Amino acid sequence: MATPLKRVRGLGAAHHGTETFWRQRLTAVANVPLVIFLIWFLVAHVGASYDKVKACLSNPIVAVLMLALIWSAAIHMRIGLREIIEDYLHNKMCKTASLMLVTFFAALVGIASTLAILKISFGS
């Protein structure tokens, strides 16, 4: 017989407890102001010249916010996409491969965007 305390100590079937749930909420809260920032940034730079966009992205505040958005969104996206796959894909091979692909995709867009911002910030 498992008491509620024992169940909590086991942290559920995956032994990770509510970690993923909490991380999804944490990044969701962070994403709200960061998405407002992104929309402002996009609207302020539609059709802008290369120099203007680059100058704005070189601003440390803009760069920090953009990096925060990218990291928060990449983590949030990975959890969300995994949840969709876990719900709808039941073939073991297909599911495992898709879950791996999602992580690779999140890592790829995250790393590429991070490198781009660092490159612009350090002005090479």
Add this chain to the structure above:
Amino acid sequence: MTNRQEVKRPLSPHLQIYKPMLTMMMSIAHRITGAALAIGFALLAWWLVAISMGPEAYDCVQGFFGSLFGRALLFAFTWALIHHALGGIRHLIWDTGTGLDTTTIEIFALGTIIGSIVLTILVWVIGYHQMGGF
């Protein structure tokens, strides 16, 4: 126990069994916009990488986003972003245990759909004004 023929137990009815309701559509829309935003994220990464690469790469990306298809894509991306953000705020409110009664969820559903459309149009009106389009 194990030898007994498996009983055909009733399964939970699939989605198409239910009469479509606004709150249910909003739940589905939240997932679809979330998945679609993955494409939007890739586009953002492409844009940032192009800026880091130089003016030629930037012009190429701007050419794409400036086209009719590109503009439509950006408009759809903005809507998906705002819709998912409003839907997310709704979920964060629910996480506190409030706003779960039927009247409030209907208001939230309507608020998300109307709010997302109004805000998207507003954002692009400002955007085009910025470009000197009007």
